[in-house]
Amino acid sequence: MHTELSVPYADTAPDQLSFALDLPELPALETRDLPGAFGSGLVTLRLLGASHQVVLRTGHGSLTETLACLGDRAPHLPSTVDTQLAGVKYRFAVRTDPLPVGEFGDTVTALRRGVARSPYGLVGVFPGDENAITALLVEPGHHRVAWRTWHAYPQTGHLVATRTTAIAQTEGDPR
Secondary structure, three states, rough: EEEEOOOOOOOOOOOOOOOOOEEOOOOOOOOEEEEEEEEEEEEEEEOOOOEEEEEEEOEHHHHHHHEEEOOOOOOOOOOOOEEEEOOOOOOOOOOOEEOHHEEOOOOOOHHHHHHHOOEEEEEEEEEOOOOEEEEEEEEEEEEEEEEEEEEOOOOEEEEEEEEEEEEEEOOOOOO
């Protein structure tokens, strides 16, 4: 799913991003519910003016992954996070890559088109530059779900890419 957003994005550089698992759902510019992407749970993709949230609801509760410019928090972007929450084993990893000028636009265009074609994707294009995007893509599963996100910063030539995996925990599972 592709959407042209009508507001400029609030974060302007990768070093302004923060990661959180303890925030409520923030006001979204666009959302996409993906029932059945994780067994009987619900995955919701949320585009924010300041990046993204992914909400995973399970029979054990919910978790809300937020990667955004958060005015009330100092920027902090851990390279990995491993935890258990809402009945899942959760793993998050992030990478920030500077891309050469000639490669940046081609890379972002390919991402934008690929994610927009997927029945499990959501991509938002911010006004002023077709390469200013936030894209989210879910890889569905019954006991495991994964998602990837990309945040493109044409003004700095950086692409922030994340990969998250959530694996359902069973009763008595020591993991």
